[in-house]
Amino acid sequence: MKTVKARRPQPAIREGRAADQQRSANKAGSRGKPAAQPLQTPFAKTGATKKKPVSASEAARNRAKNLPDTGRSSTPATGTRKRGNSTVGMSRMIAQAIAKTTGAREVQGIKTPAEVVETTQTTVVHHGDKSGKNVKRAKRMKQRQGSQQELAFQQILREKRLASTEIEDDRLQKVLAYSGLGSRRDMEEVIEAERVTIGGRIATLGCKVSPGDEVRIDGKRVALKWPDRMVRIIMYHKQEGELVSRDDPEGRVTVFDRLRRVYSSKWIAIGRLDFNTTGLLLFTTSGELANRMTHPSFQVEREYAVRVHGQLTPEQMKELTQGVKLDDGEAHFTRIEDRGGEGSNHWYHVVIKEGRNREVRRMFEHFNIMVSRLTRIRFGMFSLPGRLKRGEFYELSETEVLAATKWAGLTIMGQVKD
Known part of the structure; x- marks a missing residue:
């Protein structure tokens, strides 16, 4: 037989809720808030008048209006301590942690993230006079990756080392x-x-x-470094206003300020270019390779593109190939080509096998013709790539270095072959 649970009478429920409301109002009043008026039940009498019965839903709405605002629950917890603001405490903990981290960075000499970002954008180079200058590093020219077979061979060459003996x-x-x-x-x-x-x-x-x-x-x-690993070669497109020197008393920008540092050795410039001359400039870690390419006894060709104000006569071009007398001796071009021009500007391509100071400019000035632009486009077997923009560099791959050292009569480590 199905049993039905007995329900409490509706007036009893309303009276219980009214009692709960009265207790809450008394507690709120003890905290300094005005006490809420008790809810009148249909059986409570005030004077001689009798209130109408109130439904359960209406009684709940009335209770909600009269309950104190505790922020969390309609019935405040008893016997508990009021908590502080958790956000303030968390902020204080974060501030203390940041202060400790900053102090540790200062002690260890570690740069802050802001300093690291600033260093990657601009590198400050200090010289002997303790004066700094802001110099942007040269960018690497973008290039395609070789085949898997070529990459594997380059890895083998890269891992080769000479024994100390x-x-x-x-x-x-x-x-x-x-x-x-x-x-x-x-x-x-x-x-x-x-x-x-x-x-x-x-x-x-x-x-x-x-x-x-x-x-x-x-x-x-002193920790000495030895040429025990493969030679490295880079091609740099020099800009105007850069010195081919490691230090300058006047604090001007040098090409070594532009290059990235080599930790296992150092960059050696193969030849020089004047302050206002642009074009191909080679660097290597092998002193023997630099000597092979720059010493006059090896007769390595250098080719320049020259723009002048004016034009040479056929007789003057012939004389330049036969030789003209300069202050420091006789000089001549191996080859000279007329590349035309517009207006007063005329272009020539010249080839010379030595690199004395301002030699190409002085040879044109011998005929009272001023050079307005001078660019080196080839040095030995190395030609200036068309994609290599001014201020960019390109490091030769291991296979290209192998071909260069073979051309110079050296081993891959930069030693003279027996």
Whole structure:
């Protein structure tokens, strides 16, 4: 037989809710808030009048109007402590953590994220006079990736190293300069000042060192670098207003300020270009390769595109190939080509096998013709790529370096072949 649960009478429910409301109102009044008026039930009497019965839904609406605003619940919890603002506490904890992190960065010398972003955009280069200058690094020219077979062969070449027994002894000033401590001339002055020791003995100018020797400068041990790995070569499109020098007393921008630093060795400029001359400039980590390409005895060709004000006569062009006398001796072009022009500007392509200071300009000035633009477009087997924009560089791949060292008669490590 189905049983039905007995329901409480409706008036009893209303009376219970009224009692709960009265208790809540009393507690709110004790906190300083005005007490809410008790809800009158249909059976409560006030004076001689009798109220109409109120429905359950209407009674609930009336309770909601009269209940105190606790912010969380209609019935405040008893016996609990009021909590503080959690947001304020969290903000205080975050501020303390940031302060600790900033202090730790200052102690360890770590740059803040803002400083790191600023450093990647502009690099400050400091010189001997302690003056800084803002120099933007050269961008790398975009290039396509080679085939899988070529990449695998390049990886094999990249991992090759010379054993210490295969490295020959070399002059001290040359090794110190190769290790990035300064130019050879600077290192010669340091050695002559008796500031360098080898194995505890004072070094002299011209002495040689080998891998494993303990070299110290002013008592501090120096980590020597040796050409024990593959030669690196980069092609840089030099801009006007850049010096081919490591330091400039006047604080002007140098090409070495533009290049990225090499940690295993240092960049060596293969030849020079004048302050206002643009075009192809080669850098390498092999001093032997630089010597092979710049020494007059090897007769390596350099080709220039020359724009002048005026025009040479056929007789003058012939004389330039036969030789003209300059202040520092006779000079001549191996080849000269007329490339035409418009108006007063005329273009020539010339080939020369030496690189004296301002030699091409002085040869044209010999006929009172001023050079308005000079660009080197080829040096030996290296030609200026058309996609290489001014201020950009391109590093040769391992296979290209292998072909270059073979052309120069050197090993892939930059050593002279037996």
